Amino acid sequence: DAGPFKVFTVSTQFNVRSSPIIYNDRIYVSSCHNNLTYCIDLNGRVIWAFKTKTPVFGSVAIENNYIYFLESAGSTKIVSDSEGYVGTCHKLDMSGNEVLSFPVRCDFYADTYSTPLPSWQTPVVVGDRVYIGVNNRRALCYNGTNGKLIFATELRYILAERSHGSATYVPDTYLVTRNATSGQTFATTGGKVFCNGGPTMACFRGDNGFALWQAWGGWEIFGSPTFSGMRHSALLYCGSESYGMTVWNASTGTPISWYTTRGGLVSSPAVWDGKLYFGSQDNKVYCFEDHPVQEMSISMSLDKMQVNVSRNEPITITIKLTGVTNPDFQLNEAMERSAYKGSPPLPNAKVIVTFTDPDGKDVNVTATTDNMGNAVVTYTPNKPGQWKVIAWYEGEHKPTYSYGYAFSDQVVIEALGTTGGEQPPPPPPSGPTTPTIPTEWIIAAVAVIVIMAIAAILLLKRRKK
Secondary structure: OOOOOOOOOOOOOOOOOOOEEEOOOOOEEEEOOEEEEEEEEOOEEEEEEEEEOOOOOOOOOOOOOOEEEEEEOOOOEEEEOEEEEEEEEEEEEOOEEEEEEEEOOOOOOOOOOOOOOOOOOOOOOOOOOEEEEEEOOOOEEEOOOOOOOEEEEEEOOOOOOOOOOOOOOOOHHHHHOEOOOOEEEEEOOEEEEEEEOEEEEEEEEEOOOOOEEEEEEEOOHHHOOOOOOOOHHOOOEEOOOOEEEEEOOOOOOOOEEEEOOOOOOOOOOOOOOEEEEEEEEOOEEEEOOOOOOEEEEEEEEOOEEEEEEOOOOOOOEEEEEOOOOOOOOOHHHHHHHHOOOOOOOOOOOOEEEEEOOOOOOOEEEEEEEEOOOOEEEOOOOOOOOOEEEEEOOOOOOOOOOEEOOOOOOOEEEEEOOOOOOOOOOOOOOOOOOOOOHHHHHHHHHHHHHHHHHHHHHHHHHHHHO
């Protein structure tokens, strides 16, 4: 149980620097100075202990029911190619019996250091291949069946001698198909191996050790790199003694971001549930949230582009909300939780349609998408003039991923006035036309008639006198 309660304690007599590995209800851990690697049950009882000649600083690796671990560098020296001192890789069965042991190169240049220095790594075992990381600027891989060296490929741009932390293996399918920097195809390379060499981070092919990319990581890297994501969203995290945590594009080695603490970063980071965790020698544990964002697309169609305000004509808008399809971008962790299935239409999402009237006042109408990502909005403009319409989606935040913000193209509709707008002129009369009398003639005739009437009235008045 988590909490302040001690379940059991096992005395190893000397300090432990390796991380315990739990497999099939057994705990495997090594002690530095009594040179013992232990198998312990979940009640704290020691099942067996295997003794080596020199300390074991790294953790064990388990593959196909065999246990592998590295004994630190001993007194054996490879003279033929000046590779310095060697350590030993031990292979045990699950009962603690040694099946195989073979020498591995795990030290600095022999010409630089005259005494052996310990190997800190944990071997990475995939099938019958045992990856040690980098030694003397060479990527190392051994055969776990017979102990023979498979390759020791030089990584030209590694800026120091060896890996302090352990390597990280990633299957081919987790990265993009081609590396833009080296041009190497990723499809059939026996997987990829990420490891550090002094201040440098490197990625090499799992089949032959050929370098795919190498990048500066900060002086100096002691922890193991942590891989997360898939294909275009694949990232690599690792800290350094330069106080910084670096995030690389795992396919190209391009640095994406960097965060500086106030202390060195010696341990390896952890990624869980869309969050990055790591500790610093500034006495703090940091947590960063960084998860995939699904790009979204929203569109709309209108049943008409003109309405009559006097007749209270409504306008109906159909909205479509979908994810932007990208076959190389998958929300891997979310997909494993069955919460996300590629880029389908998005159901049960709130969409907003904004109507802007001729005076610039906004009116928002909301709707919820159906199982096909569709939603319908109806609105009746109440003012003549030009109305602007736009549909948008605010996005949504999930525990392990997010849906991004999206908006449609803006559309303008015409709302006619209370008279229905300008009326067309009446059609000309049909049939034969009648000649018209000029207006001036009519006015003159009326004037003559009026004058004659006045004269007649005056004449009658004189005769009566």
